[in-house]
Amino acid sequence: MSEKLKIGISVGDINGIGLEVIIKSLMDSRILDFFTPIVYGNTKVASFHRKAIGINDFSFNVINSADQANAKRPNMINCWQEDVKLSLGEQTEIGGKYAFISLQRAAEDLKNGLIDALVTAPINKHNIQQEGFNFPGHTEYLQDLFAAEDVLMFMVSEDLRVGVVTGHIPVKDVSQAITEESILKKLHMMNQSLRTDFWIDKPKIAVLGLNPHAGDDGLIGSEDQDIIIPAIAKANEEGVFCFGPYPADGFFAADTYKKFDAVLAMYHDQGLIPFKHIASRTGINFTAGLPVVRTSPDHGTGYDIAGKNLASHTSFLEAIFEAVHIVNRRREQAELTANPLAFRRLSKDRD
Incomplete structure (x- = not known):
């Protein structure tokens, strides 16, 4: 059996619903049969969100790099060590600062082939503006990072x-x-x-x-x-x-x-x-045209419901599984293209 895909997840604005929908998406251990999740964030911030929404029976396996990921656990890389003041439901400079730290670390691992796809939790397009991020959103940032035309x-x-x-x-x-x-x-x-x-x-x-x-x-x-x-x-x-x-x-x-x-x-x-x-x-958002796979949920930071256990994780979970499907389709397509005989047989089956 081939190794499971490693799906990187950036946490988005730490004052929004990003970590809530991430935790809810990863709570069902059955999803670990399909991929290995690696969240780029901070365990103290994640614990704050977990307690805010009343979830007690969930924890991350803490790792230092993607190659240390445990295939049987949801994993988290601590992208910063300092304590961070959270203000759930508020647009703050801190929320944007750490959203970018998470995204930058995850995107670099994606670029270096340490993860197979990236799923991004929602950012605030205003407070994330800083040195290194002068873009309207994730899409344009990743286009620039991967030099996509x-x-x-x-x-x-x-x-x-x-x-x-x-x-x-x-x-x-x-x-x-x-x-x-x-x-x-x-x-x-x-x-x-x-x-x-x-x-x-x-x-x-x-x-x-x-x-x-x-x-x-x-x-x-x-x-x-x-x-x-x-x-x-x-x-x-x-x-x-x-x-x-x-x-x-x-x-x-x-x-x-x-x-x-x-x-x-x-x-x-x-x-x-x-x-x-x-x-x-x-629905989910998929950035077509990149040499890598990136998806996201089709909603925003949800400040109005942050920390209230009201956020639906359906779209986020769909984004994760769509990323898995697209990576697998691309790889199988590449294999079939390299084997023209198998590709012709598959084409006939599709018709």
């Missing part, structure tokens, strides 16, 4: 997959950022990810319009006709099976998304609002 914020659930052309930018800048080139790049990345990471041989992708009613034949803005439609046509010429542009409101209201393997939205809220409603706490 481009990445795709890919929201994934059992019923729906949504990617966005523009991510964490102001709405007033969206229109300028929508270009034929940017749409084409995201379509190719989405298509490749669907094939490699989700094993969909011939993905069918829907593309949303930018303006109300997808521009209404140019009556409400020209971007849909002048930019999006030509991009879709070119993508099809280049082997990406895509359709649109669809007006976003009717597309989701009429359940049209169920006819496609994925949806490319033009901007953040256009895609994420319907996604989070439809996924209903089971």
Whole structure:
């Protein structure tokens, strides 16, 4: 039997719900049959959260490095030794400082091949800003760290997959950022990810319009006709099976998304609002386009419920298992590609 995957977990903002959902996700020992968890944090901080939510029968195995991980226990690397003042539910400089220490250590281990994937608990995009982290979020930080030319914020659930052309930018800048080139790049990345990471041989992708009613034949803005439609046509010429542009409101209201393997939205809220409603706490965020695997839950720091034992860990657990599945799919795909005969047999079985 091959060695279990090592899944690294960063703790996010230590004043939020990150450690609560981490602890709840790792409490069931049966999950250790599938992967070895390594949390990058601090045992004193973890104990504070554990006691705050009234959990007594759980502890971490403390290690100094990922290669010391016990495959039969949830593991924790103490990324700092000093005592830290916690202020649950509050946005503080301390919360951002230690969120970055955790993320930085985990990401470096991922880069060095000491862990097989990274699952990130939520950060606060304001208080984490500091020397070494001047990015809108995890996605951009990891893109820079791994020198990826481009990445795709890919929201994934059992019923729906949504990617966005523009991510964490102001709405007033969206229109300028929508270009034929940017749409084409995201379509190719989405298509490749669907094939490699989700094993969909011939993905069918829907593309949303930018303006109300997808521009209404140019009556409400020209971007849909002048930019999006030509991009879709070119993508099809280049082997990406895509359709649109669809007006976003009717597309989701009429359940049209169920006819496609994925949806490319033009901007953040256009895609994420319907996604989070439809996924209903089971969705996850996957950063496609990286040479490594990173996932996260589809929620934020949850300051309003931090320390109250109210946070659902469903999305976080889904993020962990999706990371495991994607790593395994990528590895099996690489093995099959190296063995063309086996790859052809598998392709016939899929068809």
